[in-house]
Amino acid sequence: MAKNSLIKNGNSYGELILLISFLMLVPLAVLPFYPEEVKYAHAFLIPAFFSAALGLIIFFRFKDGLDSANAHRFMSHIRKGSSPVLFVWCYAFFLGAVPFILGRQLPFHLAIFESISGWTTTGLSVADVDSLPQIFLFYRSFTQYCGGLGFIIMITMIIRNRRVASLYNAEGHMDMIKPSLKGTAKIISRIYIIWLCIGTVAYTICGMSVFDGICHTMSAISTAGFSTEPLSIEAFHSVPVDIITMVLMFIGATNFVIVLSLTKGHFIESLQDTEFAFMVKVTAIFGIMVSLALFLFKGYSAGKSLLQGFFCVITTFTTSGYSIDNYPSWPSFAVAAMMILMLIGGCAGSTAGGIKMNRTYYLLKAMSRYLREQIQPPIRVTTVSYNRNHISKEIDSKLTFNAGGFLVCYLLVFTAGTLILCASTGQSPGDCAYEFASALGTVGLSNGITNPDASIVTLITEMVGMVMGRLEIIMVLISFYNIFSGIMNRH
Numbered sequence: 001m002a003k004n005s006l007i008k009n010g011n012s013y014g015e016l017i018l019l020i021s022f023l024m025l026v027p028l029a030v031l032p033f034y035p036e037e038v039k040y041a042h043a044f045l046i047p048a049f050f051s052a053a054l055g056l057i058i059f060f061r062f063k064d065g066l067d068s069a070n071a072h073r074f075m076s077h078i079r080k081g082s083s084p085v086l087f088v089w090c091y092a093f094f095l096g097a098v099p100f101i102l103g104r105q106l107p108f109h110l111a112i113f114e115s116i117s118g119w120t121t122t123g124l125s126v127a128d129v130d131s132l133p134q135i136f137l138f139y140r141s142f143t144q145y146c147g148g149l150g151f152i153i154m155i156t157m158i159i160r161n162r163r164v165a166s167l168y169n170a171e172g173h174m175d176m177i178k179p180s181l182k183g184t185a186k187i188i189s190r191i192y193i194i195w196l197c198i199g200t201v202a203y204t205i206c207g208m209s210v211f212d213g214i215c216h217t218m219s220a221i222s223t224a225g226f227s228t229e230p231l232s233i234e235a236f237h238s239v240p241v242d243i244i245t246m247v248l249m250f251i252g253a254t255n256f257v258i259v260l261s262l263t264k265g266h267f268i269e270s271l272q273d274t275e276f277a278f279m280v281k282v283t284a285i286f287g288i289m290v291s292l293a294l295f296l297f298k299g300y301s302a303g304k305s306l307l308q309g310f311f312c313v314i315t316t317f318t319t320s321g322y323s324i325d326n327y328p329s330w331p332s333f334a335v336a337a338m339m340i341l342m343l344i345g346g347c348a349g350s351t352a353g354g355i356k357m358n359r360t361y362y363l364l365k366a367m368s369r370y371l372r373e374q375i376q377p378p379i380r381v382t383t384v385s386y387n388r389n390h391i392s393k394e395i396d397s398k399l400t401f402n403a404g405g406f407l408v409c410y411l412l413v414f415t416a417g418t419l420i421l422c423a424s425t426g427q428s429p430g431d432c433a434y435e436f437a438s439a440l441g442t443v444g445l446s447n448g449i450t451n452p453d454a455s456i457v458t459l460i461t462e463m464v465g466m467v468m469g470r471l472e473i474i475m476v477l478i479s480f481y482n483i484f485s486g487i488m489n490r491h
Contacts, residue, residue: 014059016088020095021052023146027099027139033211034134043103044139047095086479089471092119096143100127105136109459110452116463118143120470121351123225123321123444124462126452130230134211140226141215147470148222148252148351149192188256191263195221199248206240220248223351225321225444234324242307242324246314253318253346254279274386275347275358279317282357286341287313290334297331309334317341319353321444328434328447339434342441343414353442353469355410359403361386366400409473414440417465424457425449439465 025048031038096115100106106114110126117124121144129137199217204210212228219226229235233245251259254276261270271277291309294300300308308325315322316338327338345354365384384395414433417440421432427449435449439462450462468476 013087014055014057017051017055017058017091020088020092021048021055023142024048024051024095024099026142027135030135030138037133037135040099040103040133040135043099043101044135046102047098051095086471086476089119089467092147093467099139100136103133103136105132109456113459113463114140115143116466117444118224118226119147120442120466121147121222121224121319121353122439122442122466122470123219124439124446124450124466125226125444126450126454126459128452129228137228138211138215141218141224141228144222144224144226145192145196145218148224149189187260191256191259192221194263195248195251195259199244202244203241206238206244208236208241216245217248220245220320220322221252221351223249223252223318223320223346223353223442225315227322232323239307242311245322246311249314249318249320249322250283252320253350253352255347255349257349258347272387274388275361278361279347279357282317282341282344283310283313286317286337290337293331293334293337297333312338313341316443316445317344317352317354318346319441319443321438323445327445335434338445339437342434342437342443342445343410345441353440355407358386358388359406362395362400362403363407365395366404406472406474409477410440413465413468413473417461420461421449421458424455424461436462436465439463440469442466442469 024044027044028041031041093112093116096119097106097108097111100111100114101108105111106127113124113126116122118140123144125140127136127140132140196214196217199221200210200213203213203216208216215226215228216233218224225232227233227235233242251262254262255273258270258273258276271280287306287310289309290313291305294309295302295305298305311322311324312327312330312334314320319342328335343355344360345356346352348356348358365386369384385392386395387393414437417436418429418433421427421436422429425432427435431447431449434447437443438445439450449458
């Protein structure tokens with residue numbers, strides 16, 4: 001049988017495992033530049049080899065896919081793809097921890113935490129960056145780069161069949177840039193690579209080493225936040241570096257369709273997209289408010305207040321987590337604004353986490369419409385619309401219902417996580433809410449609760465939050481429902 005035919009008909013699980021096995025080998029590309037670190041090669045070769053063997057076994061043993069009795073369950077909408085997507089992410093989490101363990105960089109529970117934080121593009125870290133070898137610093141940023149792009153985008157470049165469409169939807173991707181899914185995946189990947197090159201060159205021109213430029217670009221464009229420095233971006237003491245980071249983070253939190261439009265120079269057309277225009281307004285409003293708070297209560301100069309304020313706002317709502325100051329020491333107003341932005345997040349169809357800008361916009365418009373209808377005569381009919389991809393659509397009851405339902409689920413998880421952190425850490429509700437909002441929103445900013453000495457309960461709570469934030473809560477719940485239903489049906 002031809003190779004393409006095998007790939008086309010192979011089992012999704014086997015294909016995804018093989019993809020992750022290949023990704024585990026990429027950090028070895030660092031070794032020619034740091035030959036003294038060849039002693040860590042086995043930490044990546046061993047898991048990659050055994051994972052590839054497992055992937056090949058599953059690929060050929062189960063290449064016909066699911067049995068016919070269960071196939072119909074996965075052929076409908078998102079439910080078909082949710083379980084394989086959850087599986088590949090969980091597999092990546094555990095396999096991704098192995099290099100840290102074999103390389104003797106982190107114990108098991110901290111390695112799992114660091115891996116989940118990387119793949120989910122969160123950026124909360126329990127590793128001592130100062131002592132990590134270069135290959136592991138690159139590996140951390142690379143996991144975030146791949147996690148931001150998504151495994152399904154990468155596997156779509158190789159596979160062409162009907163299964164991939166459901167996997168694509170289940171991973172949280174919203175739009176089709178091209179008529180074909182494979183064409184869309186290629187465009188998104190190309191955009192990602194182009195901005196990686198642009199960011200690396202820009203950082204290098206501003207004084208970063210090429211290694212630091214690559215690592216920080218991978219993390220910034222994936223709205224992640226891992227840095228090669230303990231002080232993050234603050235360590236470089238460079239305004240141009242701060243500005244480049246803001247641009248990359250903003251691009252990463254923008255819908256891929258809009259990024260393509262911006263890359264082509266279509267700025268006016270991009271601002272006609274309702275969600276993107278709303279994100280620009282949120283940036284301006286919160287940026288000015290936080291800057292004023294820093295100017296009035298922190299005593300910063302006008303220029304420093306604007307730089308710090310807008311950097312803070314962008315790094316927070318894009319869920320990137322880079323820092324250029326000690327944010328917990330800021331005025332309470334600024335910290336509260338950051339927490340709100342953590343919950344909102346970036347655009348749908350981007351690498352950012354959170355509730356998302358589009359859902360926030362729908363709910364604000366629904367609230368505005370509700371208030372108007374309470375004031376105006378009942379006979380008056382009002383409609384609210386939004387523009388997406390040059391198409392105007394009405395914000396109907398179904399759209400509002402879906403956004404409201406997701407918001408309730410998100411806030412319930414946020415509340416539960418905050419309460420668990422309060423019980424496990426003994427910290428104030430405000431500090432715990434800030435920390436869990438950072439984990440659930442895949443932001444990565446910390447007030448100190450996340451550290452290598454944190455309790456297992458605290459770390460597990462944050463890990464669950466990071467996973468649910470990256471994969472979106474509904475998809476995770478559907479996956480567990482599918483698994484539970486499958487087990488019950490077999491009995």
